[in-house]
Amino acid sequence: MFAALSHPVRRDLLSALLDGPETAQSLADRYAMARPSVAEHLKVLRDVGLVSERQAGRNRFYSLTPEPLTLLREWLEPYEQFWRGRVSRLATLLEMDASHD
Amino acid sequence: MFAALSHPVRRDLLSALLDGPETAQSLADRYAMARPSVAEHLKVLRDVGLVSERQAGRNRFYSLTPEPLTLLREWLEPYEQFWRGRVSRLATLLEMDASHD
């Protein structure tokens, strides 16, 4: 998951699919890269379940399946708690400080 | 940021720092890897601002500075909206279906 998101082209592909499904071809046209390279990036995204494909004649439509991103959200949680903890400790300190003036 | 999080050892280091600051040494002791390798991972995390260091004599304490993770949270947002959108469209369909029985 994290590895799949580590490449800017792959994040860009996901972002492109936010507007709806697109064919492999039209996705590839967005980049200076050769088409097969984009196909490999799509494969990485497919392997972690972030996109799914639907064959339609000689086109293949890719669409976004963001469910696996809930893992990322869950991973993030302890760090957000950590962050809130720090803020509230700071607030406590400020209160203590305010109390002796 | 995404690249910094792509390596399991680096994610583990962040996780270790949730419990509070630690010296480079004690962090390195957690892994089978040689200490300088861990030091390089710490450097990557430092470069993206996810950890900060405080020199204390011959020890160097690392602590978690999770602020940059807000970028991740922001990145995630459109995908969560996308997801909610899909769920609500599904709900609409189910309602429509329920209405003709």
Next chain:
DNA sequence: ACAATACGTAGGAATTTTCCTACATGTCAA
């Protein structure tokens, strides 16, 4: 001053990732 400890970094080997050019397959249109 000297030895030991804690640490970062240089240099390089091994591995992985990225990206390319073929190439093979399946589909459509004439």
Next chain:
DNA sequence: TTGACATGTAGGAAAATTCCTACGTATTGT
């Protein structure tokens, strides 16, 4: 059927990442 399009994959070069040992520097305790 034949030719053009859409696509995935194989094979390999190039680039990046990872991890090691060796080394340099600063600090501490004796």
